[in-house]
Amino acid sequence: MLKKKLILSDPLKFLVQETNNEIINGCFGAVASRAGVGKTSFLVQIAISSLIKEKKVLHISIQNPVDKINLWYQEIFSHLTRQFETKQSKQLWEHLVSHRFIMTFETESFDFSKLKTRIEELKTQNIFVPHLVIIDGLSFDESILTELDDFKKFAKSHDLTTWFSVRMHRHQMSDNNEMMEQIYGQLSDLFNIIIQLVPEKEQIQIKWFTRVKDINNHRNLFLDPATMLIKENPAR
Amino acid sequence: MNTIIQKVRNIGISAHIDSGKTTLTERFLYLTKKIHRIHEVKGKDGIGATMDSMELEKERGITIASAATYCQWKDHEINIIDTPGHVDFTIEVERALRVLDGAILVLCSVGGVQSQSITVDQQMKRYQVPCIAFINKCDRNGADPFRVIDQLKEKLNHNAVAIQIPIGLEADLDGIIDLISMKAIYFDGEFGDIIRTDEIPNSLLETAIEKREELVDAASIFSDELTEAAIEEVEIPDQLLLDAIRQGTLKRELTPVVMGSAYKNKGIQLILDAATQFLPSPMEVDNVALNIDDNEAPFTLTGKKEDPLVALAFKLEDGQYGQLTYIRVYQGKLMKGDSCINVRTGKKIKIGRIVQMHADQMEDVEKIEAGYIGALFGVDCVSGDTFVSPGLNLSMTSMHIPDPVISLSIKPKDNTSESNMAKALNRFTKEDPTFTTFVSNETGETIISGMGELHLEVYVERMRREYKTEIVTGEPSVAYRETITRLTEFDYIHKKQTGGAGQFGRIAGFMEPISDDNFVFENKVTGGAIPTQYISACEKGFLSCLSKGPFMKYPVTGIKITINDGASHSVDSSEMAFQAAARGAFLQAYFKAQPVLHEPIMKVVVETPDEFQGNVMGSLNQRRGMIIGSHDMGQITAIEAQVPLAEMFGYSTIIRSMTQGKAQFTMEFSSYKQVPKSVLEEIEKKIKTGT
Numbered sequence: 072m073l074k075k076k077l078i079l080s081d082p083l084k085f086l087v088q089e090t091n092n093e094i095i096n097g098c099f100g101a102v103a104s105r106a107g108v109g110k111t112s113f114l115v116q117i118a119i120s121s122l123i124k125e126k127k128v129l130h131i132s133i134q135n136p137v138d139k140i141n142l143w144y145q146e147i148f149s150h151l152t153r154q155f156e157t158k159q160s161k162q163l164w165e166h167l168v169s170h171r172f173i174m175t176f177e178t179e180s181f182d183f184s185k186l187k188t189r190i191e192e193l194k195t196q197n198i199f200v201p202h203l204v205i206i207d208g209l210s211f212d213e214s215i216l217t218e219l220d221d222f223k224k225f226a227k228s229h230d231l232t233t234w235f236s237v238r239m240h241r242h243q244m245s246d247n248n249e250m251m252e253q254i255y256g257q258l259s260d261l262f263n264i265i266i267q268l269v270p271e272k273e274q275i276q277i278k279w280f281t282r283v284k285d286i287n288n289h290r291n292l293f294l295d296p297a298t299m300l301i302k303e304n305p306a307r
Numbered sequence: 308m309n310t311i312i313q314k315v316r317n318i319g320i321s322a323h324i325d326s327g328k329t330t331l332t333e334r335f336l337y338l339t340k341k342i343h344r345i346h347e348v349k350g351k352d353g354i355g356a357t358m359d360s361m362e363l364e365k366e367r368g369i370t371i372a373s374a375a376t377y378c379q380w381k382d383h384e385i386n387i388i389d390t391p392g393h394v395d396f397t398i399e400v401e402r403a404l405r406v407l408d409g410a411i412l413v414l415c416s417v418g419g420v421q422s423q424s425i426t427v428d429q430q431m432k433r434y435q436v437p438c439i440a441f442i443n444k445c446d447r448n449g450a451d452p453f454r455v456i457d458q459l460k461e462k463l464n465h466n467a468v469a470i471q472i473p474i475g476l477e478a479d480l481d482g483i484i485d486l487i488s489m490k491a492i493y494f495d496g497e498f499g500d501i502i503r504t505d506e507i508p509n510s511l512l513e514t515a516i517e518k519r520e521e522l523v524d525a526a527s528i529f530s531d532e533l534t535e536a537a538i539e540e541v542e543i544p545d546q547l548l549l550d551a552i553r554q555g556t557l558k559r560e561l562t563p564v565v566m567g568s569a570y571k572n573k574g575i576q577l578i579l580d581a582a583t584q585f586l587p588s589p590m591e592v593d594n595v596a597l598n599i600d601d602n603e604a605p606f607t608l609t610g611k612k613e614d615p616l617v618a619l620a621f622k623l624e625d626g627q628y629g630q631l632t633y634i635r636v637y638q639g640k641l642m643k644g645d646s647c648i649n650v651r652t653g654k655k656i657k658i659g660r661i662v663q664m665h666a667d668q669m670e671d672v673e674k675i676e677a678g679y680i681g682a683l684f685g686v687d688c689v690s691g692d693t694f695v696s697p698g699l700n701l702s703m704t705s706m707h708i709p710d711p712v713i714s715l716s717i718k719p720k721d722n723t724s725e726s727n728m729a730k731a732l733n734r735f736t737k738e739d740p741t742f743t744t745f746v747s748n749e750t751g752e753t754i755i756s757g758m759g760e761l762h763l764e765v766y767v768e769r770m771r772r773e774y775k776t777e778i779v780t781g782e783p784s785v786a787y788r789e790t791i792t793r794l795t796e797f798d799y800i801h802k803k804q805t806g807g808a809g810q811f812g813r814i815a816g817f818m819e820p821i822s823d824d825n826f827v828f829e830n831k832v833t834g835g836a837i838p839t840q841y842i843s844a845c846e847k848g849f850l851s852c853l854s855k856g857p858f859m860k861y862p863v864t865g866i867k868i869t870i871n872d873g874a875s876h877s878v879d880s881s882e883m884a885f886q887a888a889a890r891g892a893f894l895q896a897y898f899k900a901q902p903v904l905h906e907p908i909m910k911v912v913v914e915t916p917d918e919f920q921g922n923v924m925g926s927l928n929q930r931r932g933m934i935i936g937s938h939d940m941g942q943i944t945a946i947e948a949q950v951p952l953a954e955m956f957g958y959s960t961i962i963r964s965m966t967q968g969k970a971q972f973t974m975e976f977s978s979y980k981q982v983p984k985s986v987l988e989e990i991e992k993k994i995k996t997g998t
Contacts (some may be wrong), residue, residue, distance in 0.1 A: 136462050137936035158822070165980075171938030172656040192921040198928045280477055 080299035090104035103237040112299035128200035133208035224279040311993035321427040322413035339378035406635035409586030416450035420458040499572025526551035589678025595700040615696035660684040711756035716781035790865040791900035794819040801888035812888035813878035827939035837873035844882035848889025858902035910977040915970035930954035
């Protein structure tokens, strides 16, 4: 019951509509912003949106410990279910947690071949068969583009929807549009969807780019700074 | 005994299992001349470490009961509690931290911040214990103390800063560079007891300068004078830096990190220096008691020896001279021949022999003053009792004691064993509040309960060894619980007319599930439908149904019963009739309320070499485990899972053979969760067949 209500009120639904469901189904995407703007909370919303649709989520974090990632999920989930009965929320939470696997790596110990082995092991032993893979905290530079391309093929062959966080540095932020075009230019071959989080005044605007077309004018979406949940600005 | 309280340190040594706590303590005792020879934990001399005074501890190489000892370092008196590393014995760690003013968190330079380090760190936070960190085993292959410092920051949120750096690592560990004095220190002699100070080797000078800058930077937050000196780039006096680090440590906002190798006797003297320099004296810690006369309101103790006595019995031991009670005095003083009150019983106690302990040897003293730790003979009390001067009614904060999760039936083989077993159980339950025992009404067997398989195994072994008790143990059993899942109404009439006075009572109301309490009874009867004098009989009647639930014969928890109507008879109603009516009402509603069975779920953390992580995950998965996550640290992966306790019996043997003994795991109670239907059927079968 609660699950149905959550699916109906899923803050991600606007983006799901805009991207023809691709955002949680078969996408190889990236969320880009500078540090501390909300990449992880955005990715966690994608994860929770998948979890409530019975899709299993493998959350990879580079550097952050398991407990910290779990706290992100708890925080976002409690915002999403605030209006509902506590007992039902608790039951649903326990159900969702059983569909989620957090895998964390020390920065120096992460590499894509190891990740692929791990995913294959989990699947072969039937321990965990993910639908969505979130990779948060990966350092993006030219050197990993080939590996990413390789991982994209792997994701496709294993039917995995994959989302990355891409951290941009302050010096890249002088002109958002120009910067985004630059990033899009570099990564558009790789990612089907790139979502950019841009702090503007007191809100964090959500802009997205797909390979087909730039459709960021259809809806005015932002992250509510109080809850970090995706909201639509009806004024526009 | 040092009479200047500012020179006293009550410290604990906490860490993950096998990080070298007992080895470290052994070095402390040797260097402070408390012992004259070092015995290794699993040493070839077969003597075992001094602090591991129990025979079993020496054999297994683990510390089971924390022994208290004191030693002198330079002009300071240090009371040390050696604490166990296995999570089954966490109550010992908690008790130790309750009475300590500071702690040394020991970490392995290879393993880093491990699962149990996180548990003990949480305990230290709970009791606001300032700490320093010691990164041990810098002589091991793969040692990387700076990675461990990063983990202290990331995993434990410590503002950790190195006050030393090693000279060489792994097999090349030669000595330590002290970043405060900026000197290289070497430890010569067979046991590293000859200190040689030298200039910093050129090859490490640049690193030392860089790390000192980091240290000054971190410490300057706690001293304006130090900040000014750092900005003006003038020479910083050692004392100024020491004072700033101390301020930060006392506030728990800075964790100074020392490093070395206890086994190779490198850096130990510097840990003792750091403990005396940075950890608080008893006067610098606020201790709060509960005022029983004021609804347990917090009451801050003065810590002055002239004030009335407040002391806590934090550990009991039964030795050859009778019961030994370890005690920490928080305020006032305990004098030989004085009297005090045990707050729990209200009884007056006469203080006889007072001693200070050194592992299993002791020294007689005349008194214990505020801030000190000692032990009393011949005092009848249980662990956690508070002693006060007559006229005071204060109790030290009650300790968090978890419920036992595992039980085992035990049976003595002969008559001698029977009486010895009773003696042993009496002692163990007094010493350890997480270890309980009772006699089953049904089978007549004695049941012991505790916090894990190893916990019970150790007590069974101790009964055999210390009390010469031959006992047969049954299969361990899990503490299942029944509960209901929906609100259900009841309306039950108990009526009996079999000649003579009859019995009549009617009870109506509802039962509902609750999550934050075991049992709640609410009376909403109006207009005297059930006369007031029978309400408590109703509650009693319901309570009597809870110890053995009608569903699977396990205790019922998480239930609220509200009565809102009823009827009585002027002649035939009685307490007995209403108790029977309550039992009838309970049975009437219970099955409609859809009862379920809950089982204890354990948080299991396995640390395994990378190559076995797939197998370990598979083994947890097979045990109905839900894997929460894994943390890859390069060579080692830590896997965290929630696994039903019922599936974890014998897991230590399985994991040992699966990983060639290279993995280790810790397990602690997490929560109760509903038993899945398929498993429920198996349990039902077992109950029916009596296996």
